[in-house]
Amino acid sequence: MARLPVYLRALHVLAERGVATVSSEELAAAAGVNSAKLRKDLSHLGSYGTRGVGYEVEYLVYQISRELGLTQDWAVAIVGIGNLGRALAGYGGFASRGFRMAALLDAEPGIVGEVIAGLTVEHIDDLETVIKDNGISIAVLAVPAAAAQPVCDRVVTSGVTSILNFAPVVLSVPDGVDVRKVDLSIELQILAFHEQRKAGGPSGVEEEYLEAVEGQ
Amino acid sequence: MARLPVYLRALHVLAERGVATVSSEELAAAAGVNSAKLRKDLSHLGSYGTRGVGYEVEYLVYQISRELGLTQDWAVAIVGIGNLGRALAGYGGFASRGFRMAALLDAEPGIVGEVIAGLTVEHIDDLETVIKDNGISIAVLAVPAAAAQPVCDRVVTSGVTSILNFAPVVLSVPDGVDVRKVDLSIELQILAFHEQRKAGGPSGVEEEYLEAVEGQ
DNA sequence: TCGTGTGAATCGGTTCACAGCA
């Protein structure tokens, strides 16, 4: 589930420090969750802990990696090589976790041909070919809002079944295609909401109903 | 709550198209949620719809904006002006939603002094002064993982109470400080998990327990 | 009549608390 990557990161840190064994209490603290939740999450994978002792770090890393599908190699394409696309292309955390940046695509002639992180940016006209030839099943969309749906349609037609969307639009996709959305503006708006509550609620309005609202 | 920004975005699109009124059904479709959920969410803000008709777009935009605190001006600092920081600094969606990029900070001498989106990058040594002088209450951290906690401590000490963290670490902050985390690598890992399930589950293991797992 | 607003039912996820095993 969605917290396994967080546990995995914490475990990697522990492993680097040479820690061989963790209790659910310790790992939960490192991951920022409570220990009962962590144990329940891990129990879904199987019974990989030892009662009275804890979990063996290396073994748990392997089990979680396998569960998440990180023991295989995923070819990823990034479409849209603006600042955000570049940030993603250059982010080291991907390669070390089973992800391989296999293609960068952009529509801008000034950007096509540029070499970023060892990859040459290709023209978006070649999108279909590039995706099929590289066996890409995951696409990252870092394109302008107006381009997002058309590009989405094209990558889906080419065989992509998982999309990470940074454009501020709700994409529509066929069944069987997963979309995750990261919207930087929405994150800020949620912070502003909390910030405002700290400052005393919306100006000039009763605050009662505010109690009913919000979690994370 | 966390979906209001999504509704707001959809409403802005409708307003631009000149739509005066929407039903919960239509707005829910545009926002990608179901209509009962949308109505329940909106009812927390008050009774702003008309039975038999729907919601007046402009009025609802205003009410949601006020609820989210977007009718006031929030000064935001971005710390870490790599590709990601630049992408954030240049993202137009902020300014139009009550957010004002008030400061850019970096540790790299080659970057300090650079002008991005009309702002001069300042040195991180001046962080405390810059935050206090500009009345900044929201900070965006786009720094390397190792720098995140120290920078976080400094912005909190300077008076920041909301943090949007892009570094892949769990930040620890005092009570009263909100942290939201965006982790690009985790998003991809979650996609990989789903992708793997489509392909038939983790190699060599029974799939039964997989049924118990995962939502979005 | 039509669509909002909302009790009531439902669902899923979190937390509690302890039985069971190393």
Place this chain on the structure above:
DNA sequence: TGCTGTGAACCGATTCACACGA
């Protein structure tokens, strides 16, 4: 003894379904 694994209680959020009002 100490900590995992898990049934049971709990809690919030989602969905259903319809009364109510424009």
